[in-house]
Amino acid sequence: MKIKQTIEKVPGGLMVVPLMLGALMNTIDQMHIPVVMRFLKSLGVAPASDGVYEFMKIGGFAESLFKTGSLTLIALFLFCAGSQMNLRVGGIALKKGVLLTASKYLVGLGVGVLFAKFSDPMHGLLGLSSMAIIAAMTNGNGGMYAALTGQYGNRSDVGAVSVLSLNDGPFFTLMALGMLGQNFPIIAFIAVLLPIGIGMLLGNLDPDIREFLRPGEILPVPFFAFALGAGMNLANFFNPQVVGAGVTLGLLTTILTGGIGILVFKVFREKSFIAPVAEASTAGNAAGTPAAIAAAASVAAGSGMMSAADAQAYQDVVNIATAQISISTLTTAVLCPVAVILAARYLKGRGIDTKAEAGGK
Template sequence: MKIKATLERIPGGMMVVPLILAAILNTVAPDLLRIGNFTQALFVDGAGTLIALFLLCTGAQINLKTVGVSLGKGATLLTVKWIVGAAFGMLAYVFAGENGLWLGLAPIAIIAAMTNSNGGLYIAVVGQYGNKTDRAAYSLLALNDGPFFTMVALAIFGAMGFVDGLFSLTAFIAVLLPIVVGMVLGNLDEEMRKFLDQGSSMLIPFFAFALGMGIDFAKIIEGGIPGILLGVATTFITGTAGYFAFKAFNWNPIAGAAEGSTAGNAVATPAAIAAANAGFASMVDVATVQVAASTVTTAILLPIYIGFLVKRLEGKGVTLPDDYQTESERHASA
């Protein structure tokens, strides 16, 4: 039975298939794997640990000469994602009706969903289609987790004042440290670099499954059509913006498109905003379910969109990720 070969014939199959299977299982039988011990630790609660190990293995492949490239890619994605989300949030405030909604969407839901990305999905996509600098870019992308950039957007166009305590330096370092440890090991010992390289691709289906166990299809129904549309817009608008931004720099555009998602922790952003400014309290409930619907929608739609973009590039004779390697990466793989 050729399971691996079958998965590889599906665009992003190593990520998409385990994620969707887990999401279906979590929706129809959420407690089936939540039985404690090793089973729950691996298949349900293991996403964070597995992604951390993936980042360490990836960090080991980074040559110190390419660190600047990784930071540049991370900063570009962070900027593009925020500008697009903030711009649509501004439109929502300008054209909102008397009920405070635009096209049925709460403006804070738009900003929260479109400026915050699912790091696990990004890692899964670039783990299959990206190179070492694309993966290391995640060290900066961790900055858009949580309500910080949503608050910045609201502050800039006067919806509220800037609120302290929304950015945690400790949390940022906690994301960065596994990459740094791997990078140190890989640059000190070539054999260790080769050893850890084996872990990168092997971990993808396992943390994809664990990510899927956090998806509940019922959230799509609860968020309604506006929430689904928010997820569709997040994938196609922010993902496409990232695609063309990376293409403009002659970087791998698939890595740019991989930011077209909404993170699960963005669901808590409306409540965090309301806690800082009571003026948003009336929008918390509707915004929360809409962001939740966007989270689930993008988790399903982004891998499909990535598959379409990959096929399109391959049809033009582009080989991923080889045609987008930096000079140092080409030299290392030669």
């Protein structure tokens, strides 16, 4: 059976398919089917506080992995992703990586700020939140970027992925929300950044450790995706408002981050703009950002820097934001490669060799 190959045919499949499967299982669980509950009771499953029995809450390793373990698994992913952030990059690759990371982040931040100014930052137009916008627009799909620049770009385009790895995870989104006036204490930033920082340190000190942790960039993803889905209802993905919001996020990500990236590359005299177009996507792992932000908000509430009501507001939008970002991932997985192909044809028509290191004619 070609289960993995089938899943990977779906854009962002390793994240999206387990997420929806977890949501499906949880949806069935929440129906509290009598025959299922009787079977669970016969096995000795402890009832919930309201007296119902759920197969996603049977305790032990199963519940920890498939229901409640999303934050731990996301932390493991961030640790391993940090270990792959190679600080030894070439000058041109470093320049492109900085330009891409900065432009993508500032565009996402700018849209998030404007949204918060003219709409409800938590439940605004199309049910979007500033958190969902910033998370989706600032975190690009590194695997897709590497594949597209490998095929249509040059070596320094590909090498820029080392810097782009910095936008993995929730740290940039957390920093942006802090700029928007949310009172996250320093410890909340440390709590989010520490796994990435330790992983980065170890990966750069010892190439063997980097190689050992490399599978951890992919391996935890379907597991934390399933656990995130296990807290959602499948109806979230078929809500027209959520679908509309997710597609809108995808369009904004491809058009705005790609378009502004092209302008930035032109300002810095880069003839080929394959790289910024290839980065105009939403990463599948960005769907884990809302849960991580909600956890940071809980830390802030515990330290007295944020009210319990504000922290709960982040918790309340986790499910809908996760669904919206997942749909944005699917949307950009279609739009981004098409945009790169069109950009490559345009540049070729103007006599620019996109695979030449200087992008020269």
